[in-house]
Amino acid sequence: VAVFSKLARSCGLTRDLTEARRVHSYIVDNVCLRTNRFLSNLLIEMYGKCGSPDAARTVFNDIQHPNCYSYTVMLSAYAQNGHIHEARATFDMMHQRDVIAWTAMLSSYSANRYLDQAKKLFDCMPQRNTVSWNAMLQAYTENGDLQSALELFDQMPEKSLISCNNVICKLGHSGHPHQARSFFDQIPERDVATWTALVMAYIENGLLDDALSVFDRMPHCDVVGWTTVLVAFAERGELNEARLIHQQMPARDVVAWNAMIQAYAQRGQLEEARLMFDRTPKHDVVSATVMIAAYAQDGRSLSDAKAIFDSMGRSSRNVVTWNALVQAYVEAGDLNAAKATFECIPRPDVVSWNAMIAAYAQNDDLETAEEFYMKIPERN
């Protein structure tokens, strides 16, 4: 059980559906493991993270007596994959709902842009804890309601670091770096995420000097903080600085590598980008997508883009990867291939549709563009 729970967890982290199915198949072969509710709950979570809520449901249905964990992971698996109604149905199936289930449902609404539903749920929750309040705060910030977020923050019975960090982050996104700073100065305690959020607030508002002076005063900096400034330099075109940071940071995770690949790709330095890609110890779906997008924008490296795509394995691709490949064909002027690729996308999103519409429109084929436009299932 210990071994398989580790395996299931790692499949969830890497979002590797192929590996996930393998782990599942081993478990199914053994009666003891198959009937272990603890393991089943982990499998549901794993499949949810790997983008396969249907497989998660199969596991869920085989549990004789689902507990709160089972329902909550199932609900979250649906919500993480955009199936908010199924998530709600699962929530409604529960006999006794604890505060975690309520909060998970709240976050599900929020993540799927149902702010009103989130608020309604929050108002009628039988009990709330700090996490519930933070989830509601997050609902406001991630759905663009800064005013309500600030009001809610003031009403919070208990403000945690997470609440404060959330607000600083949102103030930065809303173009208020100085408010973010005064908020930062007022709160009783800060952690590395607080500092990074403030650095980011300055960066995203073009105040690199302020960002760096805050960065220099950070008591501790982790790989996230380092990557934040790395990207700031990269986006100003200061690749040498970015590279130095990348070399000198105390540890590099896959995000730091991806950021460096993207730094080169952004400036059209494909060879350098490729070098970084090859030196990256462990790729993830973003690493590959960055490279595909890099080759795509070049317009002459279609075969390289396709090679990366083909090397990925079906289940480690996501819709962003597919969209990047579609765009590679568009940039190369091969709309037929773009269309064929588009039709292979398991779950095309708004970006996929926009890419096709824009491609035809820019090639003066307004008729086909409109055909695509008419077929979009969900517009924004």
Added chain:
RNA sequence: UUCAACGACUGGUAUCU
């Protein structure tokens, strides 16, 4: 360590407009 182990909230990287 085994009436333990699994579920909810915040900061960094990718695709179209």
